[in-house]
Amino acid sequence: MTSHQRIARLGAALAVLSMFAGCSEKPGAAPGAGMPPPEVAVVTVAPQRLTISNELPGRLEATRVAQVRARAAGIVQQRAFREGSEVKAGELLFRIDPAPYQAAYESAQAALARAEANLTQASLKLQRYQPLVEINAISKQEYDDASAARQQAAADVAAAKAARTTAALNLGYTRVTAPISGRIGRALVTEGALVGQGEATQLATIQQLDPIYVNLTQSSTELLQLQRALAGGQLQSVGQGKAAVTLVLEDGTPYPLPGKLLFSDLSVDESTGAVSLRAEFPNPQRSLLPGMYVRARLEQGVSEQAISVPQQAVARSSDGATVMVVGADDKVAVRPVKTGAAQGNLWLISAGLQAGDRVIVEGLQKIKPGAAVKVVPWRPQAADTAKGTPPSAQQNSDKKKDTPAAVPTTKAQ
Numbered sequence: 001m002t003s004h005q006r007i008a009r010l011g012a013a014l015a016v017l018s019m020f021a022g023c024s025e026k027p028g029a030a031p032g033a034g035m036p037p038p039e040v041a042v043v044t045v046a047p048q049r050l051t052i053s054n055e056l057p058g059r060l061e062a063t064r065v066a067q068v069r070a071r072a073a074g075i076v077q078q079r080a081f082r083e084g085s086e087v088k089a090g091e092l093l094f095r096i097d098p099a100p101y102q103a104a105y106e107s108a109q110a111a112l113a114r115a116e117a118n119l120t121q122a123s124l125k126l127q128r129y130q131p132l133v134e135i136n137a138i139s140k141q142e143y144d145d146a147s148a149a150r151q152q153a154a155a156d157v158a159a160a161k162a163a164r165t166t167a168a169l170n171l172g173y174t175r176v177t178a179p180i181s182g183r184i185g186r187a188l189v190t191e192g193a194l195v196g197q198g199e200a201t202q203l204a205t206i207q208q209l210d211p212i213y214v215n216l217t218q219s220s221t222e223l224l225q226l227q228r229a230l231a232g233g234q235l236q237s238v239g240q241g242k243a244a245v246t247l248v249l250e251d252g253t254p255y256p257l258p259g260k261l262l263f264s265d266l267s268v269d270e271s272t273g274a275v276s277l278r279a280e281f282p283n284p285q286r287s288l289l290p291g292m293y294v295r296a297r298l299e300q301g302v303s304e305q306a307i308s309v310p311q312q313a314v315a316r317s318s319d320g321a322t323v324m325v326v327g328a329d330d331k332v333a334v335r336p337v338k339t340g341a342a343q344g345n346l347w348l349i350s351a352g353l354q355a356g357d358r359v360i361v362e363g364l365q366k367i368k369p370g371a372a373v374k375v376v377p378w379r380p381q382a383a384d385t386a387k388g389t390p391p392s393a394q395q396n397s398d399k400k401k402d403t404p405a406a407v408p409t410t411k412a413q
Contacts, residue, residue: 038371040363041378042326043309046355050306053299053343055248056277058216060292062207063280066180070203072096072173073196076189083186087178087206094176094203096195101174105167112160119157122150182208183286207290210283214247214259216296217274245279247288248295257282261298307353308346310380313361314339323353324360324367326375332360332367345380 070076078095081087126146133143178184185205195201247255259281268275279296281288288294314337315322325335337352353359360367361378 037330037374038363038366039374039376040326040332040360040367042358042360042375043313043378045307045309045349045353045357045359047307050308050343050348051299052306052348053297054218055295055297056216056218058214058279058294058296060288060290060294061213061215062182062209062290063211063213064180064182064208066178066182066206067202068093068176068179068184068204068206069200070094070096070173070176070195071200072101072170074098074100074174074194076191076193076195076203079187079191081184081187081204083184085184087181087184089178089181091178092175093178093184094189096174096176098171098174101167101171105164105171108160108164108167112157112164115153115156115160119150119153122146122153126150176203178206180206180208182206209286209288209290211280212283212288212290213262214245214279214281214294214296216277216279216298217272218277219274244299245281246297247281248297250293255281255288255294259296307349307355308343309349309353309359310361310378311342311345311347313359313364314347315364321347324364324369325353326358326360326373330372330375332369332371332373334369 074096076094077097080092080095087093126143126149129138129143129146132138133140183206185207187204189195189201189203195203245259245261247259249255259279262278262280264275264277277298279298309323313323315324320336321339322334322336325333327333335352335357338350340348340350342348358375360373363373367373
């Protein structure tokens with residue numbers, strides 16, 4: 001076969017292939033026109049009543065702390081408690097050598113007896129002088145001297161009683177007792193130690209752990225925003241004594257027992273710009289210990305018409321926060337929004353959304369503005385509910401149909 005014949009056959013084959021390719025292409029067809037629209041999960045926005053809570057950092061602190069100190073000087077003879085145990089108020093903790101204080105008490109007792117004997121003698125003498133001075137058998141001066149001696153003897157008795165009381169107190173201080181009930185720490189001295197020489201030596205520390213305090217800090221900026229929202233009517237107060245407080249421990253687990261807010265400080269810390277708050281929690285199992293770092297969720301207001309979306313639906317950039325919404329034509333559009341405080345896994349939206357808007361929560365990586373999409377309801381993860389985050393709008397709708405909620409809706413295709 002010559003080279004001219006081979007070239008002719010190759011050209012004929014190319015012509016046949018071109019014919020088949022032309023038949024397969026339809027006029028006006030675009031590449032990928034047969035692909036279905038991507039599927040996205042949405043929530044439909046609707047105002048709902050929402051309790052506004054802030055998560056604040058804090059440290060645990062014992063409600064009462066007492067330093068056990070030696071009020072009598074001497075040698076420690078006995079430690080009568082187990083370190084780390086619970087003690088009751090008035091329970092014996094240490095015993096200091098009482099011998100010198102016992103001797104001082106007995107000496108004071110003897111001095112009181114002597115003073116009382118002198119008072120008895122002076123009183124009898126004054127009684128004998130009473131009828132004698134009336135008949136001028138003795139001079140008025142002698143009677144006055146006897147009366148003064150009796151008064152002096154009474155004063156000596158009073159002084160002796162005070163000295164005996166002091167001696168009794170010092171003797172009692174040799175028995176060091178618990179000033180409050182609580183958990184006692186380690187002993188700071190041992191038997192045989194000399195304490196109380198020139199100062200009240202600290203022997204141990206007792207802390208009352210049930211209930212227990214948590215000291216919280218909130219920035220003054222957040223506090224001002226809250227006050228403005230309450231004053232402007234956007235939020236309503238939860239009521240005096242009704243603010244619930246819950247704890248999240250260092251490992252992320254929630255504390256099962258609720259607490260109550262005691263007070264908010266009246267001044268701002270100059271070094272941190274924060275306001276101090278204090279809450280109280282029951283601690284029957286002593287699982288909360290002073291010094292532990294915790295986070296407290298504090299209810300501070302109620303919004304009757306709150307608009308919220310899942311946090312994963314909000315994108316942030318240098319231009320601000322945006323969400324992707326699905327219009328009536330099932331096409332995607334970008335919507336700028338203003339976000340408020342975070343409530344669990346939700347962002348509060350203060351501007352940019354209104355009732356009925358369909359916000360895309362899942363499938364954001366598959367779409368772009370202007371693209372047509374297939375809408376399905378968004379279902380929150382079970383893990384979010386287990387963590388104690390606010391219920392999804394769908395769950396709220398299932399529980400209470402007459403309350404508007406952010407209920408995902410499906411667009412009929």
